[in-house]
Amino acid sequence: MIFKIAWRNIWRSKVRSLVVLTSIALGIWAGLLIIGFSFGMNNERTAAAIGSTLGHSQVHSSSFLEEPTSAAVLGSAAEVQAMEELLQKASFVKGVSTRAIMMGMVSAPKSARGVRMIAVDPESERVNSNLPETIVEGDFFESKTRNSVIIGQKLADKLGLGLRKKVVLTFQDADGNISRASFRITGIYKTLNATWDELNLYIKRSDLAKTIGQDLVHEIMVRYDETENTEEKTAELSAAMPEGATILSWKRNSPELGYADDMMGIMLVLVLGIIMMALLFGIINNMLMAILERRRELGMLMAVGMNKRKLFVMILVETLMLGFVAGPVGILLGDLSTRVMMGIGIDLTSKKEGLSNMGIQSIIYPEIVPEYYLIVAVMVVITALLASLYPAYKALKLNPVQAIRGE
Amino acid sequence: MLKLAWRNIWRNKGRSAISIAAVMFCVIFAVVLRSFQIGVWENMTHEIVANNFGYLQLHQKGFWADQTLDNSLELASINEQMFLDHPEVKGLIPRIESFSLVSTGEGTKGTLVMGIDPKKELPGLQLDQFLMEGSTFAPDDKSVVVAEGLAKFFNLSVGDTLLFIGQGYHAASAYGRYPVVGIARMRNPELNKQLVLMPFKEAQFMYNCVGRATTLVVDLEEGADYKRVDQELLAAIDSSAIELLSWEQLFPEIIQTIEADMAGGQIFISILYVIISFVLLGTVIMMVAERQREFGILVSIGMRKSKLAVVTVVENLILTMGGALLGMAIVKPVQFYFKYNPIDLSGQMREAVEQFNFEPKLHTTTSFMINVNHGLIIFLIGSLVSLYAVWKIMTLNPVKSMRS
Numbered sequence: 001m002i003f004k005i006a007w008r009n010i011w012r013s014k015v016r017s018l019v020v021l022t023s024i025a026l027g028i029w030a031g032l033l034i035i036g037f038s039f040g041m042n043n044e045r046t047a048a049a050i051g052s053t054l055g056h057s058q059v060h061s062s063s064f065l066e067e068p069t070s071a072a073v074l075g076s077a078a079e080v081q082a083m084e085e086l087l088q089k090a091s092f093v094k095g096v097s098t099r100a101i102m103m104g105m106v107s108a109p110k111s112a113r114g115v116r117m118i119a120v121d122p123e124s125e126r127v128n129s130n131l132p133e134t135i136v137e138g139d140f141f142e143s144k145t146r147n148s149v150i151i152g153q154k155l156a157d158k159l160g161l162g163l164r165k166k167v168v169l170t171f172q173d174a175d176g177n178i179s180r181a182s183f184r185i186t187g188i189y190k191t192l193n194a195t196w197d198e199l200n201l202y203i204k205r206s207d208l209a210k211t212i213g214q215d216l217v218h219e220i221m222v223r224y225d226e227t228e229n230t231e232e233k234t235a236e237l238s239a240a241m242p243e244g245a246t247i248l249s250w251k252r253n254s255p256e257l258g259y260a261d262d263m264m265g266i267m268l269v270l271v272l273g274i275i276m277m278a279l280l281f282g283i284i285n286n287m288l289m290a291i292l293e294r295r296r297e298l299g300m301l302m303a304v305g306m307n308k309r310k311l312f313v314m315i316l317v318e319t320l321m322l323g324f325v326a327g328p329v330g331i332l333l334g335d336l337s338t339r340v341m342m343g344i345g346i347d348l349t350s351k352k353e354g355l356s357n358m359g360i361q362s363i364i365y366p367e368i369v370p371e372y373y374l375i376v377a378v379m380v381v382i383t384a385l386l387a388s389l390y391p392a393y394k395a396l397k398l399n400p401v402q403a404i405r406g407e
Numbered sequence: 408m409l410k411l412a413w414r415n416i417w418r419n420k421g422r423s424a425i426s427i428a429a430v431m432f433c434v435i436f437a438v439v440l441r442s443f444q445i446g447v448w449e450n451m452t453h454e455i456v457a458n459n460f461g462y463l464q465l466h467q468k469g470f471w472a473d474q475t476l477d478n479s480l481e482l483a484s485i486n487e488q489m490f491l492d493h494p495e496v497k498g499l500i501p502r503i504e505s506f507s508l509v510s511t512g513e514g515t516k517g518t519l520v521m522g523i524d525p526k527k528e529l530p531g532l533q534l535d536q537f538l539m540e541g542s543t544f545a546p547d548d549k550s551v552v553v554a555e556g557l558a559k560f561f562n563l564s565v566g567d568t569l570l571f572i573g574q575g576y577h578a579a580s581a582y583g584r585y586p587v588v589g590i591a592r593m594r595n596p597e598l599n600k601q602l603v604l605m606p607f608k609e610a611q612f613m614y615n616c617v618g619r620a621t622t623l624v625v626d627l628e629e630g631a632d633y634k635r636v637d638q639e640l641l642a643a644i645d646s647s648a649i650e651l652l653s654w655e656q657l658f659p660e661i662i663q664t665i666e667a668d669m670a671g672g673q674i675f676i677s678i679l680y681v682i683i684s685f686v687l688l689g690t691v692i693m694m695v696a697e698r699q700r701e702f703g704i705l706v707s708i709g710m711r712k713s714k715l716a717v718v719t720v721v722e723n724l725i726l727t728m729g730g731a732l733l734g735m736a737i738v739k740p741v742q743f744y745f746k747y748n749p750i751d752l753s754g755q756m757r758e759a760v761e762q763f764n765f766e767p768k769l770h771t772t773t774s775f776m777i778n779v780n781h782g783l784i785i786f787l788i789g790s791l792v793s794l795y796a797v798w799k800i801m802t803l804n805p806v807k808s809m810r811s
Binding site: 013022023033034037041067069103104106107112170171172270274277278285286290348350353354355357360 | 426429432433440475505506507512515516560562574601659664665667671674675678685
């Protein structure tokens with residue numbers, strides 16, 4: 001019975017219902033758009049980092065994770081070979097690349113900086129990462145030149161160096177001896193992440209081996225067929241790893257990226273929270289006004305014998321019904337506008353430099369995240385229900401006689 | 408007419424209160440959101456700039472573009488008195504900033520070396536406040552203090568010895584061997600990972616640049632307007648030999664990153680404004696719907712529609728203004744509260760923020776301009792949506808509306 005009355009009430013006063021309905025739908029629309037935008041921004045950053053630098057997961061020796069010294073190698077050549085084969089047995093592993101990681105210093109004629117040197121096997125990197133595509137000047141170890149180095153655009157700028165210039169790299173071999181060698185810049189790369197570009201430079205593993213007389217492997221980068229379920233896939237590989245070797249997903253290898261994910265979560269909660277609050281008060285206002293407007297009608301219902309509990313439930317049911325209608329409308333609206341913006345992209349090119357400091361592309365394409373549709377919709381409808389509690393309570397306090405008189 | 412509007416407002420207190428509340432809450436939410444967006448940055452720049460780098464720095468011309476010891480500044484060439492004569496300048500803080508490879512014998516790492524005099528330094532480098540272990544050095548000591556993160560990397564404790572291998576003034580080799588007397592936690596996470604501090608004199612000696620400094624930080628009095636001081640000093644120095652740079656020129660990356668983040672923030676705030684506009688429109692729609700009868704009666708007893716419309720708009724403007732002013736005032740304590748009791752991020756989130764060079768706290772700004780701006784915007788939206796009421800009144804059918 002209550003449902004029927006509630007349903008009729010909604011239709012009886014179309015304007016009022018439409019206002020509440022639109023509020024709810026807009027709330028959902030806003031939620032979906034913000035989520036789409038945040039995810040788009042973040043996933044681009046992640047995808048770029050996975051593709052060019054991190055891979056989906058990486059294997060290190062456990063001691064390397066504690067302290068990344070040159071001595072913390074993965075094992076002998078045979079042991080590394082065995083690990084590579086083991087990894088490639090999994091159906092979802094598309095490729096692996098081995099790397100040596102050295103902490104050291106790069107000295108230009110006039111200045112010096114602390115850097116992280118990544119010694120790679122060019123052939124394998126070409127297949128397994130899109131690092132070669134990030135080269136903006138020169139090439140990715142195409143020539144046979146001995147001792148060539150590829151440095152980030154940002155580092156090149158900071159050092160005041162360009163292509164074909166010489167630098168001296170200083171590093172420490174596994175026995176703790178310090179070596180210095182002169183390298184020539186044959187390529188300059190630029191990823192989305194300017195901070196990475198400033199700290200990391202690439203050399204050939206064969207050059208490193210010749211310089212220090214040791215062929216070290218500190219890291220195996222693993223690339224999966226797709227980014228989905230990275231944690232599960234990594235866990236599966238982790239079980240097979242020999243003792244002393246640890247495989248970690250990109251999220252844990254690059255805490256700053258993983259945490260950027262979480263940070264986005266916090267900002268999202270803050271922004272969504274504020275929007276929900278605004279919505280809450282908006283709906284409370286409208287409902288209160290509705291109660292004022294409906295004083296006569298509610299008084300009448302009470303006077304003809306509807307008890308207060310039922311009256312209270314009736315108002316809640318009205319809101320809930322509006323929520324059920326508005327939910328799909330809002331989802332549709334949010335989905336459509338996200339799709340439209342996905343096509344166009346939100347252009348922030350004027351802020352390009354700043355975004356690149358944060359590792360973000362300058363055109364942001366929002367993303368559709370269906371997992372959140374229902375959550376947002378439920379959140380908004382609950383907000384609407386909460387918002388109708390106080391007005392419904394106000395309705396209970398009406399004195400039927402005065403209400404009918406319109407006092 | 409104003410009187411009529413005013414009476415209307417008081418006649419139906421409940422409805423007026425609701426309208427005012429709607430505007431008020433909209434102002435509050437917009438201001439809170441924006442205060443957080445801006446406050447986080449404001450706090451970060453203050454943290455970095457005022458505590459570590461200073462708002463103004465003096466170098467040899469060309470040093471900032473090419474930061475090498477060869478571009479260091481001859482201290483004798485600077486007329487210090489001229490700076491001290493400026494009422495808002497507290498003093499000049501000399502520093503040597505360079506890179507060096509540091510080794511404990513087992514591990515080696517490229518680090519940032521700073522030669523400073525902790526007694527003269529900015530708050531962020533007054534070492535005795537940040538010591539976790541050991542003590543600080545006196546100006547004539549031959550010892551170093553290591554930042555916490557770096558100490559952890561090397562597994563250092565007080566009493567260990569560090570080897571320095573670097574490049575000094577005019578390509579001289581800069582070798583050194585110093586005992587660690589203290590471990591300090593630097594507030595700036597980036598510095599905390601890679602900073603070694605040594606007495607200014609010893610740094611001059613190790614880098615073979617006695618009588619020189621790479622940087623002179625212009626220490627300003629509390630609350631000084633650095634932009635004005637910058638202008639005034641620029642006029643007085645010989646800008647062909649030395650450069651005086653403000654923090655915006657020193658760290659354009661910070662400005663760029665702030666702008667980029669603001670662009671993102673603006674997208675969020677515009678979405679909030681869509682909601683706000685609708686909340687305000689909703690209030691007006693409800694008001695008009697509720698007053699159909701009243702409007703109908705007024706028109707039928709001879710009130711001109713245009714007059715009625717004006718009265719209603721004035722009424723609405725008064726309410727919106729009241730709400731906006733109330734919101735601007737009420738949100739003030741909220742801003743202050745979060746400025747001094749920032750939302751503290753914990754656990755993993757903390758590290759995330761530190762990676763981006765933030766202090767892991769969400770502050771608000773207390774700049775009143777935000778309140779004024781957003782109060783004004785919302786007032787405008789409020790005025791705009793009252794056009795709905797005008798439209799409704801102008802197309803009113805008195806007979807029908809009286810029957811409703």
